[in-house]
Amino acid sequence: MCGIVGYIGNRQAAPIILDGLAKLEYRGYDSAGVAVFDGSKIHTEKAAGRLAVLEHLTRGGETMPGFSGIGHTRWATHGAPSDLNAHPHTNKQGTIAVVHNGIIENYIPLKKKLEKKGYEFVSETDTEILAKLLDYYYKGNPLEAVTKVLHRVEGSYALGIMFADFPGELYAARKDSPLIVGRNDDGCFIASDVPAILKYTRTVYYMDNQEVACLKADDLQFYSVDEEELSKESVTIDWDADAAEKAGYEHFMLKEMYEQPKTITDTISPRIHENDIVIEELNMSDEELREIRKIHIVACGSAYHAGVTAKYVIEGLARIPVEVDVASEFRYRNPILEQGAMVIVISQSGETADTLAALRESKARGFKVLGIVNVVGSSIAREADSVMYTWAGPEIAVATTKAYSAQLVAMYMLAMKMAKVRGLVDEKTFGSLLSDLRCLPDQVEMLLAQKEKIQHFANRYVGAKDIFFIGRGVDHAISLEGSLKLKEISYVHSEAYAAGELKHGTISLIEDGTLVVAVSTQEDLFAKTISNIVEVKARGAFVMAVTNEGNKAIEKAADYVVYLPETCNWFTNSLAIIPLQLFAYYVALARGCDVDKPRNLAKSVTVE
Numbered sequence: 138m139c140g141i142v143g144y145i146g147n148r149q150a151a152p153i154i155l156d157g158l159a160k161l162e163y164r165g166y167d168s169a170g171v172a173v174f175d176g177s178k179i180h181t182e183k184a185a186g187r188l189a190v191l192e193h194l195t196r197g198g199e200t201m202p203g204f205s206g207i208g209h210t211r212w213a214t215h216g217a218p219s220d221l222n223a224h225p226h227t228n229k230q231g232t233i234a235v236v237h238n239g240i241i242e243n244y245i246p247l248k249k250k251l252e253k254k255g256y257e258f259v260s261e262t263d264t265e266i267l268a269k270l271l272d273y274y275y276k277g278n279p280l281e282a283v284t285k286v287l288h289r290v291e292g293s294y295a296l297g298i299m300f301a302d303f304p305g306e307l308y309a310a311r312k313d314s315p316l317i318v319g320r321n322d323d324g325c326f327i328a329s330d331v332p333a334i335l336k337y338t339r340t341v342y343y344m345d346n347q348e349v350a351c352l353k354a355d356d357l358q359f360y361s362v363d364e365e366e367l368s369k370e371s372v373t374i375d376w377d378a379d380a381a382e383k384a385g386y387e388h389f390m391l392k393e394m395y396e397q398p399k400t401i402t403d404t405i406s407p408r409i410h411e412n413d414i415v416i417e418e419l420n421m422s423d424e425e426l427r428e429i430r431k432i433h434i435v436a437c438g439s440a441y442h443a444g445v446t447a448k449y450v451i452e453g454l455a456r457i458p459v460e461v462d463v464a465s466e467f468r469y470r471n472p473i474l475e476q477g478a479m480v481i482v483i484s485q486s487g488e489t490a491d492t493l494a495a496l497r498e499s500k501a502r503g504f505k506v507l508g509i510v511n512v513v514g515s516s517i518a519r520e521a522d523s524v525m526y527t528w529a530g531p532e533i534a535v536a537t538t539k540a541y542s543a544q545l546v547a548m549y550m551l552a553m554k555m556a557k558v559r560g561l562v563d564e565k566t567f568g569s570l571l572s573d574l575r576c577l578p579d580q581v582e583m584l585l586a587q588k589e590k591i592q593h594f595a596n597r598y599v600g601a602k603d604i605f606f607i608g609r610g611v612d613h614a615i616s617l618e619g620s621l622k623l624k625e626i627s628y629v630h631s632e633a634y635a636a637g638e639l640k641h642g643t644i645s646l647i648e649d650g651t652l653v654v655a656v657s658t659q660e661d662l663f664a665k666t667i668s669n670i671v672e673v674k675a676r677g678a679f680v681m682a683v684t685n686e687g688n689k690a691i692e693k694a695a696d697y698v699v700y701l702p703e704t705c706n707w708f709t710n711s712l713a714i715i716p717l718q719l720f721a722y723y724v725a726l727a728r729g730c731d732v733d734k735p736r737n738l739a740k741s742v743t744v745e
């Protein structure tokens with residue numbers, strides 16, 4: 138949700154800021170803007186639409202001289218995407234400029250108070266309140282003005298601020314929205330995420346809640362909201378800048394789908410020790426694992442779907458009851474957490490507001506939280522009691538693919554570990570599960586190699602209005618994810634149903650030619666799913682089945698079959714998702730959609 142970049146140093150700021158914003162456009166792409174101090178005043182340029190519009194307007198930033206500045210790419214919350222609502226926002230004189238990611242919840246009362254004092258507002262945003270409030274508190278000391286504002290505002294924020302009176306300084310602050318500070322010999326940077334500045338530095342500082350940073354070309358200081366100076370340790374980023382580039386692929390999504398074999402390997406390998414699974418980060422003894430009575434999994438979107446799969450796998454293998462909640466619901470339903478419960482939150486970004494709130498809610502009730510997180514150093518990673526990282530590397534496409542696949546295997550490993558310490562799998566079965574786990578990367582690779590076949594099929598459904606995904610057990614879990622993938626990037630309406638549930642109402646939507654994608658990987662449920670296929674076929678549906686190699690019986694019922702290589706019942710989601718991701722991608726591509734940046738979405742959802 139919104140990307141922020143700031144730079145102060147010895148180089149021209151605007152091109153660096155625009156370059157950084159391009160790496161953050163996945164966070165929002167409704168409008169973009171830059172403010173730089175041009176030697177005598179703050180010069181602001183902003184434009185509705187993609188970053189390309191602003192890049193064109195400023196010739197890649199060249200028309201904006203100056204060595205310090207802030208920039209923003211917006212995902213609109215308050216006010217439509219327009220030039221006026223685009224950030225940076227300024228005070229009336231244009232001597233204070235602000236970029237903001239987050240939501241100021243008390244902006245209406247603050248706005249009324251400021252209006253009574255004669256302030257006029259030109260935009261519909263909550264952010265403009267910050268510029269005017271800074272103006273109100275600014276009496277010649279920028280740090281004092283910033284901290285006073287932070288004491289007055291409620292909600293979430295990551296801020297970049299500049300004062301024309303202090304052109305050699307930039308200010309940054311955060312609460313519940315991500316912000317990092319970077320430093321090299323040429324200057325200092327602020328950014329919402331590492332890829333924005335990775336080209337310039339690997340030395341970063343993760344800002345904590347309610348901290349303020351003052352950046353200069355050759356100095357960097359951190360303060361608390363009470364203006365006490367803080368000392369902070371830097372972190373060296375060890376991943377490669379290329380990981381956040383397209384590397385010749387047409388889209389990040391395609392590249393990231395192709396990275397899945399590696400992602401799975403990177404997530405499982407460090408945790409397989411000879412013939413055992415060792416998850417050191419859990420910080421739990423076997424005895425503690427045995428004492429778990431119930432698991433609550435909380436997440437959003439695809440991460441929630443990984444949780445639904447995990448429910449089947451953990452309950453099936455480790456026989457521990459699992460409840461899975463959408464994070465935005467968990468928080469407000471006064472969930473019953475009883476002694477012996479373990480809470481697991483799953484998040485790629487580690488910044489999803491609802492998931493973070495669920496984590497805090499659980500901790501406040503005295504429960505330990507395990508985070509399954511991809512982004513190192515993110516809020517969830519830092520606030521969880523223990524973190525199991527998914528080693529998927531930077532994921533840029535809004536639609537998650539490789540991070541989701543990494544979440545799945547992380548959850549399989551947890552389930553296996555729990556089953557083993559609880560004595561529910563013998564050595565032989567455990568060994569066979571481990572060997573199936575190790576085979577997944579190659580099997581995913583084999584499925585990716587069938588992309589032309591899926592593309593050919595997808596091209597037939599470019600004009601589809603409704604598509605249904607059905608499955609039973611874990612196949613239902615993967616249907617949820619397949620359906621979401623299709624909807625979010627191709628804008629084709631689709632629904633996922635437990636195959637046996639369709640006849641309780643939704644089957645009335647099936648008509649001649651409606652595509653039904655039936656996932657059937659559970660041998661004991663083949664016959665049941667085939668019956669459901671037959672039911673929809675009788676109403677005119679065209680059925681694409683995704684099933685295991687060898688299940689030839691399905692060919693009699695379905696119109697088109699995609700076969701998956703052999704694995705155990707618990708891991709089939711990791712294979713079934715590949716044709717579903719490819720299908721979504723190619724339908725979106727054929728419909729001319731912006732695959733990596735679907736409309737109305739943002740990669741990291743830091744608002745409720």
Ligand code: M6R
Binds near residue numbers: 621
């Ligand atoms: O960063 P998170 O994993 O917490 O994000 C959760 C969802 O917002 C995310 O999975 C979303 O549903 C994706 N766009 C799905 O592709």
